[in-house]
Structures are given as structure tokens and as C-alpha cells.
Amino acid sequence: MTTVSIIGGSGYGGGELLRLLLAHPGVEVKQVSSRSHLGEYVYQVHPNLRKQTQLKFVDPSLIEPVDVLFLAQPHGQAQQDIGRYASLAGKIIDLSADFRLRDAALYEKWYGEKHAAPEWLGKFVYGLPELHRAEIASADYVSGVGCNATASNLALLPLVKANANVAGQAGLIDLSTPIIIEIKVGSSESGAEGNTGSHHAERASVVRTFSAFGHRHTAEVIQEMGVSNVSLTMTAVDLVRGVLATAHAQVRPGVAAARKDLWKAYRAAANENPFVRVVKEQRGIYRVPEPKILAGSNYADIGFELDESTGHVVSMCAIDNLMKGASGSAVQCMNLMLGLEETMGLEFPGLHPI
Numbered sequence: 001m002t003t004v005s006i007i008g009g010s011g012y013g014g015g016e017l018l019r020l021l022l023a024h025p026g027v028e029v030k031q032v033s034s035r036s037h038l039g040e041y042v043y044q045v046h047p048n049l050r051k052q053t054q055l056k057f058v059d060p061s062l063i064e065p066v067d068v069l070f071l072a073q074p075h076g077q078a079q080q081d082i083g084r085y086a087s088l089a090g091k092i093i094d095l096s097a098d099f100r101l102r103d104a105a106l107y108e109k110w111y112g113e114k115h116a117a118p119e120w121l122g123k124f125v126y127g128l129p130e131l132h133r134a135e136i137a138s139a140d141y142v143s144g145v146g147c148n149a150t151a152s153n154l155a156l157l158p159l160v161k162a163n164a165n166v167a168g169q170a171g172l173i174d175l176s177t178p179i180i181i182e183i184k185v186g187s188s189e190s191g192a193e194g195n196t197g198s199h200h201a202e203r204a205s206v207v208r209t210f211s212a213f214g215h216r217h218t219a220e221v222i223q224e225m226g227v228s229n230v231s232l233t234m235t236a237v238d239l240v241r242g243v244l245a246t247a248h249a250q251v252r253p254g255v256a257a258a259r260k261d262l263w264k265a266y267r268a269a270a271n272e273n274p275f276v277r278v279v280k281e282q283r284g285i286y287r288v289p290e291p292k293i294l295a296g297s298n299y300a301d302i303g304f305e306l307d308e309s310t311g312h313v314v315s316m317c318a319i320d321n322l323m324k325g326a327s328g329s330a331v332q333c334m335n336l337m338l339g340l341e342e343t344m345g346l347e348f349p350g351l352h353p354i
Contacts, residue, residue: 002027002338003066007085008073009057010034011192013095015046016327017072022052024331024345026338027068029053033060063088068334071095072327074191079116086141091337093330095144099124100220110219127333129342130157130273130300131224137336147189147325149220151245152181152232154269154276154300155317159249160225162265172261173249173313179230181221181247186239186291189321208236242291243321251311259306262313266304274343275324275332279303289318296320297350298328320350 004021008014009032021029032042034057041056043049063069069089071078078085079098086092101107104118115121125132125139128150136142156179160171173179190198197203197210211234218232251258270278280303281287289301301318319325328346335342 002068003030004068004070004334005029005031005033005063005066005089006070006072007033007060007063008071008077009042010037010045011072011074012188012322013326014072015042015049015192016322017070017095017330018042018046018053019049020327020331020345021070022049026340026344027334029055030066031055031058031063033058033063035059065089067091068093068337070330070334075111076113079120082117082120091140091142091334093127093142093144093333093337094124095326095330097144097146097216099141099143100126100146100149101223102126103223106219106223110216126220126224127329128153128224129329129332129336130154130269130276133336133342136333137339139337142330142333142337144326145329146217146220147243147319147321148183148185148215148232148234148245149217149224150300150325150329151183151243151317151319152217152221152247153224154302154319155181155245155247155315156221156225156227156249157276158262158265158269158302158304159247159313159315160227162261162268172252172255172258172265174252174311175227175229177229177250179227179247179249181230181232181245182235183232183246184235184237184239184242184244186237186242186321188240189243203236203238205238206236207238210234210236239291241295241320241322243319243325244289244291245317247315247317249313249315251306251313258308258311258313262304262306266302269302275299275328275346277301279318289316291318291320292354293352294318294320294323294350295354296323297348298323298332298346299350300324 071094127142
């Protein structure tokens, strides 16, 4: 049985990771660390895990060697001690932003400080299987993904990567025109500690744009999609879990039968990736991607609409920010790294109604 431990298990991401790993048939959770909850049972912090485990939080300095080590710490911490963590496990999956960007200069630009371990950036593979499945399968070190970046990248995936392996062909959209992505996010994105703006009296019932442009997750979209003219606008809505990315772009000149080409690209994305589903229905309530019904699942629902008179295409992607946008993708990566079935331990489809 593969052994795993979690450093930084008291936050929302760490708790979701623990929920998945405790139920995973291929691994055994050995230890979970938290300085702020040292000695407490993990279910005292994550009450949904009552009767699931008797593990207690330990000091991170007491973590013992394991096969796979998950890092679920606040951004900036993993890079400070990555050498020691590497001595504890042959495989590491870091959920923070510390090793997502391959370029140290890009990290400094978007995070406002120099990276503490720039020599490690090239050792990590970006942890979105839909983009790097083969590389992840042979990797020892895998980064986490930004939840907003994941929704954005999967919304753009069929448009940017279509015909990527066909000589002389590019994607379906004109990359010389701006790509504008409006992202609506739930409150759990701000983390377990929260801030003054996340108190119920201030957060409930809001539709609040908190980052018109310049959000850090933009860097992941630039890196992974190979686009430069892209902007993300972040709006908080009255959800706990969930991200909905709505991307606006222009179909590339010369793309014939645009609607047919779009259907082909979206179906290909779904056929190639077990957790990607196309949602574009003519009837019913859930005719387009909707994060509400994805709570607790690792699925990403994608869809599109096209104005054929102007070439304006709108691509949508809905995910659970704690699952496909964080812990679910991390476990999916672990499965690939261990040679297990990619979907193992991640089959939960979500709830309806909820």
C-alpha cells in the first residue's frame, strides 16, 4: 500500500485532500500536520471526517518518510523548505502556487517577490492532467493548480489546442484579439482563515468584483495556453464552492463551418479527458455549465455559444474550486504518478438537488 502524508492539513484544501485520500483504495494516510491545531483530532477541524479517522495533527517537523508527500500550505511556504521535503518522499505534490510557474522572473512579476528556490521550478510539472498527462505520469514533482486558472484553461482548451498536432494549423480563435475571461467564485476560495471581507455579514448575497484585472492566476493561463493578450476579471458571488469561467474570444479568420468545428473540438476535449464533460443542451434547467451541481466532484463541465454573424465565441467552464481546482486534481495527478487508474477515488458525481 502506498503511504502518503499531508503537510498543512487544517485548511479547506488540506481537509478536502484528506477526505479523498482516506477513502482512496490505493493509499494509506500516515500523518497530517498543523501547527495551529497541534494534537487535535483532524475531525475536530474537519467535522465531516468523524468516524473516518483517528488521526491527530502533528508538528510538520515530525513528518516521517513516505512514498508521496502532499504540501497544502499557504503560498510561499513550500519553497522555503523544499529540500527537506524532498528528503522525506520520492514524490511530492504541492497544492500551493510556489512551483506552478516555470520562469522565476514571471513568478517575481506576479507574486511581487523573488522565488526562494528558483532551481526547483524546472523540476515540477504543472499539475493539470488535461494538459500534461504524460509528463505527470513520469514526474516525481508536480505542482498544484490555481482554481481560477483551471476553469480558465479548461474553458480555453478546446479553442486553443484544437488541431495543435496538425501541421500548418492553429487553434480555433484569433490570438491577436483580446481574450476576456469573467470568473465568478465562491467564498471558500479565500481559505479557512478568511478576512474581514469574508465575514457572513459582508460576504452573503454579494456580487462583488474584487479584481478587475491583474489576478495572479492570469500567469498560469499565459503559461499554459501560450497566450499573451488575456485578462481575468474576478467576481465574488453567493456560493461556498464553485468557479464559473466565461471566456470571450473571436473565431480565427479562415475557420470554415465554425459551429461544426467548435462541436468537434469540445467533443474531442471530453473524449480525451475522463473528468471533462460537454454541457450544451437545448432543454432543461442545466443547459450550460453550472458549478452548483459539481460540489464535491472532480468534473469540469464545459460549453460554448457562438454568434456566427460576428465570430464572437463564448466558452464556459464550471468546476468545484476545492476539487478540480485543487485537491481533486492533486489526487488525479497522484494516480497518474503511481500508475493507478486515473479516476480512482474520484468517481463521486456531485449532488442534485443541492
